[in-house]
Every structure is written in structure tokens, then in C-alpha cells.
Amino acid sequence: MSLRFQRLLLIFLTLVILLSAVLLILYNTRENVSYFYTPSEINKSDMIINKIIRIGGFVENDSFKKISSSSFKFRITDEKASILVTFNGILPDLFREGQGAVIEGTFDNNVFNATNVFAKHDENYMPASIKEGLRDTGYWNKKYK
Amino acid sequence: MSSLVGFLSLVFAIGINFYLFLSGYIFKFQIQKFNLLIRFSSLLTLLSFFSLMYAYLVSDFSNYNVFQNSHSNKPLIYKISGTWGNHEGSMLLWLSILSIFSFFFSFTKNIDENFQRLTLIIQSLLHILFGLFIVFTSNPFLVNSILVNEGLGLNPILQDPGLAVHPPILYAGYVGYSIVFSIAIAGLFQDTDVEWLYVAKKWSLISWTFLTGGIALGSYWAYYELGWGGWWFWDPVENISLMPWIAGLALVHSLMMVRGEQAIKKWIIFLSILCFSLSVFGTFLVRSGILTSVHSFAADASRGIFILLIFFIVTGFGFLIFLLKEPQKSNALNLLFINKVSALVINNILMIIATLTILLGTIYPIIIEVLYNKRISVGGPYFNSTVIPIMIPGFLLMSIAPILSWQTNKIQNSKKYVLGFIVLSILVLIHSYFLDYNTWGFVGLLLGFWIILASIIAIFSTYKFKFTIKFFQIINPHIAHIGVGIAIVGITCSSVFQNELDFNLNEGDEFNVNGKTVLFEKIETTNQINFQALRGKFLFDIEKNQSKKIEAGKNYYPVSKMITSEAGILHQWNKDIYFILGDQKNNEWFVKVLINPFVSFIWLGVIIMMYSGLIAVSRR
Numbered sequence: 001m002s003l004r005f006q007r008l009l010l011i012f013l014t015l016v017i018l019l020s021a022v023l024l025i026l027y028n029t030r031e032n033v034s035y036f037y038t039p040s041e042i043n044k045s046d047m048i049i050n051k052i053i054r055i056g057g058f059v060e061n062d063s064f065k066k067i068s069s070s071s072f073k074f075r076i077t078d079e080k081a082s083i084l085v086t087f088n089g090i091l092p093d094l095f096r097e098g099q100g101a102v103i104e105g106t107f108d109n110n111v112f113n114a115t116n117v118f119a120k121h122d123e124n125y126m127p128a129s130i131k132e133g134l135r136d137t138g139y140w141n142k143k144y145k
Numbered sequence: 146m147s148s149l150v151g152f153l154s155l156v157f158a159i160g161i162n163f164y165l166f167l168s169g170y171i172f173k174f175q176i177q178k179f180n181l182l183i184r185f186s187s188l189l190t191l192l193s194f195f196s197l198m199y200a201y202l203v204s205d206f207s208n209y210n211v212f213q214n215s216h217s218n219k220p221l222i223y224k225i226s227g228t229w230g231n232h233e234g235s236m237l238l239w240l241s242i243l244s245i246f247s248f249f250f251s252f253t254k255n256i257d258e259n260f261q262r263l264t265l266i267i268q269s270l271l272h273i274l275f276g277l278f279i280v281f282t283s284n285p286f287l288v289n290s291i292l293v294n295e296g297l298g299l300n301p302i303l304q305d306p307g308l309a310v311h312p313p314i315l316y317a318g319y320v321g322y323s324i325v326f327s328i329a330i331a332g333l334f335q336d337t338d339v340e341w342l343y344v345a346k347k348w349s350l351i352s353w354t355f356l357t358g359g360i361a362l363g364s365y366w367a368y369y370e371l372g373w374g375g376w377w378f379w380d381p382v383e384n385i386s387l388m389p390w391i392a393g394l395a396l397v398h399s400l401m402m403v404r405g406e407q408a409i410k411k412w413i414i415f416l417s418i419l420c421f422s423l424s425v426f427g428t429f430l431v432r433s434g435i436l437t438s439v440h441s442f443a444a445d446a447s448r449g450i451f452i453l454l455i456f457f458i459v460t461g462f463g464f465l466i467f468l469l470k471e472p473q474k475s476n477a478l479n480l481l482f483i484n485k486v487s488a489l490v491i492n493n494i495l496m497i498i499a500t501l502t503i504l505l506g507t508i509y510p511i512i513i514e515v516l517y518n519k520r521i522s523v524g525g526p527y528f529n530s531t532v533i534p535i536m537i538p539g540f541l542l543m544s545i546a547p548i549l550s551w552q553t554n555k556i557q558n559s560k561k562y563v564l565g566f567i568v569l570s571i572l573v574l575i576h577s578y579f580l581d582y583n584t585w586g587f588v589g590l591l592l593g594f595w596i597i598l599a600s601i602i603a604i605f606s607t608y609k610f611k612f613t614i615k616f617f618q619i620i621n622p623h624i625a626h627i628g629v630g631i632a633i634v635g636i637t638c639s640s641v642f643q644n645e646l647d648f649n650l651n652e653g654d655e656f657n658v659n660g661k662t663v664l665f666e667k668i669e670t671t672n673q674i675n676f677q678a679l680r681g682k683f684l685f686d687i688e689k690n691q692s693k694k695i696e697a698g699k700n701y702y703p704v705s706k707m708i709t710s711e712a713g714i715l716h717q718w719n720k721d722i723y724f725i726l727g728d729q730k731n732n733e734w735f736v737k738v739l740i741n742p743f744v745s746f747i748w749l750g751v752i753i754m755m756y757s758g759l760i761a762v763s764r765r
Binding site: 003005006007009010013014017018020021024025028029031032033034035036037054066068069070072089090091093094104 | 372480481482483487490491494495498502505509519520521522523524526527530531534535538554647649699707708709710725727728729730733734735737
């Protein structure tokens with residue numbers, strides 16, 4: 001192989017790698033990204049079956065029910081709207097009524113089947129995205145920083 | 146009192162650096178005098194840090210920071226780690242580590258005097274920036290306005306030996322790149338010889354080794370403390386530490402190309418600036434609260450703005466000089482298809498693409514929110530299906546790269562490698578066929594084992610074994626790659642072949658895990674110094690005489706009213722059996738058991754990588 005050919009081959013290889021990386025990124029930013037809502041932002045059109053989304057808000061007071069040792073029902077709310085959530089598994093340690101939580105999962109009719117539940121990490125902290133969302137809806141508790 | 150000493154010495158240290166920065170060029174200090182002042186300011190910064198630590202040790206609640214984050218009941222080790230377990234303290238730790246690096250750099254021999262001075266002046270500038278950041282927005286020495294005799298306690302999740310040492314080591318990695326950054330900028334101004342590239346190589350290897358250790362400790366902590374059975378979450382905090390790590394790896398590899406005069410200086414300088422920018426970006430973006438992370442820290446707006454300002458100064462200043470100052474022409478690279486140089490170039494391209502992909506995934510939610518006012522989250526699936534495929538050609542290349550020649554494109558003993566690869570593929574194929582078939586599993590296992598095998602073939606067919614330091618230095622690149630191979634095998638097995646079992650159990654029940662009988666003995670609650678413990682006690686493999694005890698449960702911390710999970714892990718060399726105790730109803734407990742094959746290989750691989758990082762420091 002001539003030197004010139006070898007270098008062309010290297011350049012070609014680099015371009016192929018770059019192109020495939022760009023394609024991968026473009027494909028995955030469409031497919032593997034989940035949208036985040038607060039309960040009142042969700043309308044019928046978002047309730048697509050099997051589309052993974054995240055919902056952030058507070059666990060509604062007196063809504064938590066333990067069905068068995070590993071399955072739970074609760075409502076997540078931003079005071080304007082609330083959504084019934086079912087979850088199978090182990091809830092995070094910081095999960096409590098009246099506290100902020102983010103749930104990930106899919107809609108099945110009007111019930112949200114959560115596959116992951118994330119709770120707020122410490123007493124004073126709220127993920128920025130929930131904070132924004134709740135500020136917009138006016139359900140904002142001053143004691144959260 | 147200690148707070149006053151700490152604050153004054155911090156201010157004084159910043160003052161000295163200000164003086165050095167302004168006068169370094171006007172007065173033309175003797176280098177000895179200059180170095181002495183640098184060391185003095187470093188010691189003052191450390192004094193400031195240790196006064197804060199002292200305040201934590203004696204539980205001096207007249208310090209607002211101690212009051213907020215400590216409690217007199219806390220065990221000694223967590224009082225010490227409490228110093229950096231909060232925003233203000235961790236920033237002071239950051240500054241102290243910066244000082245330590247300047248301190249040791251001032252002892253560098255065989256480097257041009259002016260070069261050394263210039264590097265240290267840039268370090269001084271960084272010290273001033275971060276020092277002012279601490280003084281104005283995150284002062285850990287504020288006086289508590291009310292008189293109290295008890296503190297509010299440290300976040301119980303952070304009360305863990307792994308996490309106590311995680312921040313200093315991670316920061317040593319991040320901040321280590323400051324010295325690499327300073328050297329690179331100085332290199333743009335005073336490009337006299339290539340000597341500084343060897344100095345830069347040493348420091349970037351040290352930083353990279355620390356960063357590796359820091360990241361590994363963090364994920365090991367996540368593995369046994371967060372209680373969900375995984376060790377990597379693709380959380381923004383993790384991504385942000387991974388970016389400088391990959392960029393740093395690219396830097397270390399491109400520094401290998403420095404052989405005599407043949408160097409790609411411009412690229413090296415670019416990478417050095419990039420590494421430090423990513424480090425600053427990382428630490429500070431997480432703390433500014435711009436990113437939504439499942440475990441990010443509380444933040445206020447003024448900090449965020451200051452942080453961004455520092456980031457833009459560092460990055461903007463760095464890249465501006467980079468654009469204005471052309472390094473002296475160096476010889477063209479000897480690119481062939483495929484020799485060592487071109488392999489290293491391709492590796493660099495891949496690593497930079499991987500870094501950019503992670504960066505994009507991490508800041509994509511911010512971009513979307515600004516543009517469309519929609520909030521999205523980019524999680525594991527995105528990163529797994531972009532970053533991993535991008536890295537695969539790199540892994541393939543890596544298995545043979547160390548034996549490629551610098552000059553020609555001939556590979557010695559190529560038949561052995563081809564044969565080895567074929568045999569290995571058949572073995573892995575048989576494994577996949579008879580056991581679990583999974584595409585990712587197949588690719589991962591083949592790659593991991595191939596890297597290990599090729600490196601071993603390379604060592605034995607190229608070098609003669611001698612038990613000397615020199616020998617270990619020569620085979621070091623292969624050893625590092627064997628470490629990567631082992632880690633890949635561990636990562637593949639533990640994520641692809643993980644097995645999850647759910648049980649609903651009463652006390653005294655027996656159940657079956659992986660063919661072994663397990664007894665759920667009882668639930669027990671005990672009172673510890675600063676928490677109450679609830680433990681489910683299990684006996685693993687009761688048919689044998691030496692059955693293993695496993696305890697899984699929760700801790701309740703009354704001071705901060707928090708609960709943490711404590712997973713029960715039975716470590717075996719080929720798998721971890723991971724017990725998580727869930728909720729109960731009518732005395733029936735939910736127990737989740739995860740079987741994670743070959744997790745220990747990940748940590749083994751990391752240790753090998755760190756070992757070869759250290760060995761590489763010792764080699765010129």
C-alpha cells in the first residue's frame with residue numbers, strides 16, 4: 001500500500017467513525033429520552049401506552065396504600081391535578097407522604113405504572129426540574145430551598 | 146477561634162498569590178524566593194483547611210458550617226469527613242488540593258526556571274479565583290449568630306467509610322488537572338524544548354490515577370450503600386466525572402506519542418485545557434444546581450453565577466491563548482495504516498467523541514428546556530446505546546496497539562493473534578449457545594477476553610521475563626490493558642447476566658437462591674450510637690456446616706430523621722449475592738435478591754489500571 005493510500009484509508013475510517021457517532025446520537029436523542037411533566041401538565045395526548053415518561057411532584061397526603069409488602073398505590077400531585085400511581089418493588093428510603101418524588105414509568109389508561117421511583121435526596125433539596133414546575137403551578141413550599 | 150485563624154490564613158494565602166501574580170513579572174523574583182512564597186501560601190491554605198477540620202473535631206458549633214453539618218454524637222471518622230461533606234468545606238478542600246499540587250510542583254527539577262515560574266503564576270491565578278469564590282459565596286468560617294450546644298448532623302447517606310474518602314481522592318484527580326492546565330498554558334508562551342511535555346505527562350498520569358480511584362470509590366459506594374444493586378447510574382454527577390477521565394485518558398495516550406521531537410503539541414495542549422475545563426465544569430455545574438440530578442446538592446443562585454464566571458474565565462482564557470499562540474512547528478506524524486501512531490490518533494478521536502457524546506447527553510436537557518420549555522431526562526438507555534458502540538472499535542484496537550510498531554505497519558507474530566482470536570471466538574460462542582445468549586453479553590465477553598489474551602500473548606512473545614523494575618515498566622501498557630479487559634468482563638457479566646429474585650417471606654421461612662437454601666432467621670432491631678438498626682438476618686446455604694450470615698436492613702437516624710438502606714452482600718470471587726430488605730405487611734417481608742456475577746472483576750480491573758498509572762509515572 002502506498003503511503004498516500006494508507007493515509008486516505010485513515011481519513012476515511014475517521015469519517016466513518018464520526019458519521020456513525022452522529023447517527024447514533026441523533027437516533028438515541030429521539031428514542032431514548034424521556035419527557036418530564038408535573039401532574040397538571042399531563043393531558044390525554046401524553047398518555048401514550050408504553051411511552052416512558054417521568055412525572056415529578058409531591059406524594060399526596062393520605063393517598064398511600066400498601067397492597068402487599070411489595071406493591072403500593074399512591075397519588076402524585078401538584079395541587080392542581082393528581083395522578084394515581086402503582087408501583088411494585090422497594091420504595092426509596094426517603095419516600096414519604098407530603099414529600100417530593102419523581103416517578104418514571106408508563107401510562108395504562110388513567111393509571112401510571114411506575115418502574116422507578118426517585119425520592120428527594122435530603123430534607124432541603126428539590127431537583128431543579130420539579131422546583132421549576134411547581135413554581136409555575138404555584139404549589140411551592142417556602143421551606144424547600 | 147479556629148474559625149478566625151482559618152479565615153485569616155485563607156485570606157492571607159490569597160493575598161500572597163495576588164502579590165505573586167502581579168509582581169511575578171515586574172520584580173523578577175529569584176526562582177528560589179518565588180518558590181518559597183508559593184510553598185508558604187500553600188501551607189497557609191492547608192492551615193485554613195485544618196482549622197476547619199479542627200472546628201469539626203471539637204464540635205465547635207459557634208461555626209455556622211459545623212453547626213449545620215455536624216453533631217457531637219458522630220463517630221470520629223465522620224467528624225473528619227464532615228469537613229468536606231458539605232458545599233463550603235468541599236470547596237476549601239478543592240483549594241487545598243490545588244495548593245498541594247503547586248507545592249509539589251515547585252520542587253520539580255530539570256525544568257526551565259522561567260517555565261516553572263510561569264506555570265506557578267497561572268496556578269496562583271487559579272488559587273485567587275477559587276479563593277475569592279470561597280470567601281464571597283461559600284465561606285465555611287461564618288460565625289453562628291445563635292448560641293447552640295448541638296449541631297444539626299451530617300446527611301446519614303454520607304456516613305460511610307467509602308464516601309468519607311471518596312471526595313478527597315476524586316478532587317485530587319480533578320484538581321490535578323489544574324497543574325496540567327498551567328503547564329500547557331505556560332507551554333504556549335515558552336515553547337523552548339520538549340522537556341515540559343514529560344513533566345506534563347507525569348502530572349497527568351498522577352491526576353488520572355487519582356480520578357480513577359475516586360470514580361471507582363464513588364461507584365463502589367453507590368453499589369453497596371444506595372441499595373439498588375447497580376454501581377453505575379448515568380447520573381449527571383457520574384457523567385461529569387467520567388468526562389475528564391476519558392479526556393485525561395486521551396491526554397495520557399497522546400503524551401505517549403512524544404518521542405524525541407515528534408510531538409503533536411497543539412493537540413496535547415488542547416487536551417490539557419479540555420481536561421481541566423471539564424473538571425471545573427463538572428464540580429461546579431453539579432453544585433450550581435443547573436443540572437437535575439438524583440443526587441445533586443442544594444444551591445443558591447449567586448453561587449451558580451460565580452461558578453459560571455470562573456468556568457468561562459478558565460476555559461475562555463485557556464482556549465483564547467490556545468488560538469492566539471501557535472506552538473512552534475513540530476515534525477509531522479508518521480501515520481501509516483496501521484502503526485502505533487495512527488492507532489493512538491484513532492484512539493484519541495474515539496475518546497473525544499465519547500466525551501462529547503456524554504457531554505451532549507448531560508446538557509441536552511438544559512438545551513431543550515431553554516429552547517422548547519420542555520423538561521426531559523436523558524438516562525441510562527441513551528448512554529448505553531451511544532457511548533458503548535463508540536468505544537467498541539477503540540477496545541478492539543487496544544488489544545493490539547501496544548505491540549504495533551512506531552515506524553512500520555508490520556505486526557510481529559501476527560499468526561498467533563489470529564489463531565488466538567479464532568479460538569477465543571469459538572469458546573465465547575459455545576458459552577453463549579449453551580448458556581445465556583445475549584448480543585451485548587457476547588460482544589462484551591469477546592472483547593474483554595480478547596484484550597486480556599492479546600496482551601498476554603504480546604507480553605510472552607515479545608519480552609523475556611525478568612523480575613526487575615525495568616521489566617514491569619516495559620510491559621506496563623499491556624498490564625493496563627489487561628486491567629481494562631478484566632473490568633470489561635466484570636461490567637458485562639454484572640450488567641447483562643444479572644439475575645433478580647423476589648420473595649415474600651415470614652420469619653423462619655426457607656427459600657432457594659441459585660440452588661442454595663437460605664433461611665430467613667429473624668428480624669432484629671438494635672440501638673447504635675447515632676442510629677437505630679433494623680436487620681433481617683439470613684443464613685445462606687444452610688445445608689453446609691459453614692453457612693454464611695447475611696444481614697440486610699435499614700438504619701434510622703433520629704438526628705436528621707432519615708432512613709438509609711443497608712444491603713447485605715455476600716462476596717464471592719465469581720459473584721456477589723445481594724440482599725435488599727423491603728417493606729412488610731402482616732409480618733410478611735419483601736426480600737429482593739440480586740445475583741451479580743463477576744462484580745469483583747470490575748474492582749480488580751480498576752486496581753490494575755491504577756497500579757499501571759503509578760508505574761507509568763515512574764517511567765520517563
